Amino acid sequence: MSRSLTDSRYDCWLASACMPSGMVRKLLLEFGSPEGCYLALQKHEEAVSQIITPRFYRMLSESGREEILQKYGKKLEQHSIRSILYTDPLYPESLKDLSDSPPVLFYQGNLECSGGRALCMVGSRAASYSGQKAARKLAADLGTQGVTIISGMASGIDAAAHQGCMEGKSPTVAVLGCGLDKPYPADNIPLRDEILKNDGLILSEYAPGEKAAGWHFPVRNRIIVGLSRALILMEARIRSGSMTSVNHALEQGKDVFVYPGDPASENFEGNHQLLREGGIYFTSARDILEDMHWLDNPPAVRHNSDCAQEQITRTPEEEKVIKALKPGSLSFEQLLIHTELSPSVLMSTLTILQIRGVIEAMPGKQYKIKQ
Numbered sequence: 001m002s003r004s005l006t007d008s009r010y011d012c013w014l015a016s017a018c019m020p021s022g023m024v025r026k027l028l029l030e031f032g033s034p035e036g037c038y039l040a041l042q043k044h045e046e047a048v049s050q051i052i053t054p055r056f057y058r059m060l061s062e063s064g065r066e067e068i069l070q071k072y073g074k075k076l077e078q079h080s081i082r083s084i085l086y087t088d089p090l091y092p093e094s095l096k097d098l099s100d101s102p103p104v105l106f107y108q109g110n111l112e113c114s115g116g117r118a119l120c121m122v123g124s125r126a127a128s129y130s131g132q133k134a135a136r137k138l139a140a141d142l143g144t145q146g147v148t149i150i151s152g153m154a155s156g157i158d159a160a161a162h163q164g165c166m167e168g169k170s171p172t173v174a175v176l177g178c179g180l181d182k183p184y185p186a187d188n189i190p191l192r193d194e195i196l197k198n199d200g201l202i203l204s205e206y207a208p209g210e211k212a213a214g215w216h217f218p219v220r221n222r223i224i225v226g227l228s229r230a231l232i233l234m235e236a237r238i239r240s241g242s243m244t245s246v247n248h249a250l251e252q253g254k255d256v257f258v259y260p261g262d263p264a265s266e267n268f269e270g271n272h273q274l275l276r277e278g279g280i281y282f283t284s285a286r287d288i289l290e291d292m293h294w295l296d297n298p299p300a301v302r303h304n305s306d307c308a309q310e311q312i313t314r315t316p317e318e319e320k321v322i323k324a325l326k327p328g329s330l331s332f333e334q335l336l337i338h339t340e341l342s343p344s345v346l347m348s349t350l351t352i353l354q355i356r357g358v359i360e361a362m363p364g365k366q367y368k369i370k371q
Contacts, residue, residue, distance in 0.1 A: 102205035123157025123234035131235035141285035143168020177216035236270035
């Protein structure tokens with residue numbers, strides 16, 4: 001059930017430090033609730049400092065003043081924002097399986113629409129006209145079949161996906177990388193209002209008042225994917241934020257459907273790379289519905305993996321990753337050191353190698369060569 005306004009103020013306080021999910025869970029396990037954590041910190045209980053770092057201790061202390069809690073209460077009430085803890089029965093079941101599921105979620109709208117047949121649709125903010133048109137039509141066609149589309153309410157593909165889903169008469173879910181009182185981009189405020197008007201849902205793990213930051217979005221993407229049964233990639237370059245969503249899908253063991261797009265356009269280079277490496281090819285909503293077994297007598301899933309592994313020429317970046325992993329598993333941070341690749345190049349390389357079945361992700365963000 002939704003938390004009371006008083007309880008939600010403490011939820012905002014706890015989320016305001018943007019601590020790792022595991023650290024927040026330990027606090028909640030120790031003290032029972034955000035308010036319990038607050039009272040323990042106010043009393044300077046030693047158990048608090050044993051769980052969180054001095055930096056987070058200082059941040060929570062500074063944000064724990066009564067006037068700040070009152071401001072949270074006003075924002076929650078003004079923007080009709082509610083909160084829910086991961087221990088609540090109504091917390092989205094699909095997120096509970098994530099190793100780093102958000103301990104606290106803030107939401108506006110219909111929380112129950114996040115269950116059932118849900119697919120996420122991702123792609124470029126600076127998408128082509130053809131890509132946006134295709135995304136909108138696909139989302140509408142899926143919406144007419146009772147599919148909920150989940151995306152990030154950004155410009156481009158995200159906005160087209162939400163609009164199409166509503167045109168198909170299904171509720172849509174938007175997951176933001178900022179507080180719900182600060183929708184980003186501001187141009188999409190009318191879209192937010194339409195989502196809520198059409199029985200949809202707006203979600204965030206960030207407390208009200210938290211502004212959008214570049215690092216929020218890759219982290220936010222795990223929730224978009226986590227709420228979904230599979231991912232649809234509409235338009236993306238190889239080095240793009242959409243590829244982090246693809247990587248989350250692979251780590252969560254979910255199918256990746258890839259729209260073919262224009263092979264002559266660099267806007268779709270990520271799509272065609274993924275199709276060559278085993279992404280699921282589709283051209284219509286029916287293809288996806290059949291492959292998800294949401295239609296009668298579905299055919300076999302159409303993976304685009306005609307090439308044998310030994311026929312694929314590896315890039316220098318892929319060779320570096322494979323060489324680094326031969327002695328054993330490594331974390332993403334360790335791979336950055338061993339390969340000397342940039343974070344974006346390493347992430348896309350890991351994504352491609354996972355799709356090929358060369359490597360696999362393990363708990364704790366570790367990677368190893370697949371046996």
